[in-house]
Amino acid sequence: MLLFLIFSLFIILSYIIYNKNKKKRLSSNISQYDHAIIIGGSFAGIITAVYLTKYFKKITIIESDDVLNDKLMKSTPEEIMNNRCYLESPTSLGRTGVPHIYQPHILPIEGQNILKELFPNLFSDLLDQYNICQYSLNHGAKFVINNVTLNENLTEKIHYFAIDRFILEIVLRKYLCSKYEEQIQWKCNSKVIQLLTDSSLNLVQGVKYRLKQTFVDIYGDFIIDCTGQYSSSIKWLKNSFNLYIPSEQIHFGCGYLSFIGERFTTNNSSLDSLYLFVHTANVPLNNIGCYIAPISVIKKTNENSLGILSSVGINSNNYEHPPSDSFEDLLEWIKDKISVECYMILKSIKVFSPLISYKRGMDYRKYVEILGKKWPKNFILLGDSMCAFDPQFGQGITHICRQAKELNKIFEENSSELKDISHIYNSRASKISDECWIASTASNWKTSTLKVIRTNQYGETKIFRRNENFSNSSKEYQLKTPFLIKFMQWYNYWLLHCASKSGKLSTEFLYVINQHKNPIVLFKPTTFFSVCFASFMSYFHLSKKHA
Structure with missing residues (x-):
């Protein structure tokens, strides 16, 4: 019995010492x-x-x-913005490694939180020096996925920063060079x-x-x-x-055409009040999406100006890439491929920059x-x-x-x-x-x-294609959609249908795609039942209207 007590005491003391040392190690900021x-x-x-x-x-x-060239690192905020607007390509300032850097970039909730932890003064500096835009999805924005508007009647406030990646990277490099120079x-x-x-x-x-x-x-x-x-x-x-x-590569003909422009009035107050307009492609019904995101508040050039400089991206799928020869050709090409609201906003934009095309987008998982x-x-x-x-x-x-x-x-x-x-x-x-x-x-x-x-891990590579594109060769195979993907396509369709009628569900969906919540939240019993019920009602033609 005595040996047992001694042994137990030894275990308890060891545990206390271990945790004390562990806490000490965790609290230490000394480079190891x-x-x-x-x-x-x-x-x-x-x-x-x-x-x-x-x-x-x-x-x-x-x-x-x-x-780290002087043109990027020593320019004033105004000069950086001017450089950003008039660059014909990333190579104009020696930036060949990121050809897609001009695409619209939105920094949602979780990304914001992490950057705030690392750079406490970042967003205040961007707001004060670069006049970037902070806005709420609850108003001043329209977020449409697969023709379903998701940000109506949200139950919580969701704030975004629309930050041009070109500018953000320059600002962050300046921080690194000043704070961690040694x-x-x-x-x-x-x-x-x-x-x-x-x-x-x-x-x-x-x-x-x-x-x-x-x-x-x-x-x-x-x-x-x-x-x-x-x-x-x-x-x-x-x-x-x-x-x-x-690894797995999914090639679906993704591309972007991007440019910078000043917003002017459309004579429609509801459209002019939208800072952010996101309308994703709805494949296979529509291969084109459009993203209009503010990057800076500017001085109005005339009374019709909204005083907003926006980054615009035309997202294309299925290799249906938009023309980049001229803005007029782009408007003519796109007018029947996007929503009327989006087209009206695009028509009112005065383009400041070249039209930059990028056609190498894909899903790539290692x-x-x-x-x-x-x-x-x-x-x-x-x-x-x-x-x-x-x-x-x-x-x-x-x-x-x-x-x-x-x-x-x-x-x-x-x-x-x-x-x-x-x-x-x-x-x-x-x-x-x-x-x-x-x-x-x-x-x-x-x-x-x-x-x-x-x-696979043995270096064996196989190429899979749809039936209509499949060639009966030793190197190609017919592509079959996995069951899990089929389930997700069905579930996403009816989830969006339910979210369009539920501010709570719409809020949760936006939190998930912003990586602020785990996707499992969208499979809660109540949500799963709602999705199944909506699908059931439609299948048996019991609902008056379905998406």
């Missing part, structure tokens, strides 16, 4: 590791770098573009060409990059690939470790979690490098923020060795991607020209 290397200095690289400043003495960001080093105009590895230890030790005609080896304790959906990591891991990343501990140590993919979504649902920036925050949590817990963090991160970050993936891709599976490319 020497050097982190981030490949890519765009949004994902910036956010990740800020989180890692707590754990690494030095951080190197290797960026292929000239993102800790974060930039290697611009530098292209990473391979990983430096020890295959016997399954370890990534650093990278080799090219600066002009010079090749440089740089070593670090932890390496993060933030280069986006066209990351070279698939090639690097195959060459260094003979490792194949299971299933890194399947590889488990086969995945190399000290190396991860983050953001679009791991999972890129259909841009029309605006999930990319928030997805990046959430994955970077999850990486921070793993380091903060301080319960794992550095060599184990990569596969722990892969498992947890993939769950974040999963929340967005099915909902984002379900509607794309309706596309008639759909092509899906799947690669």
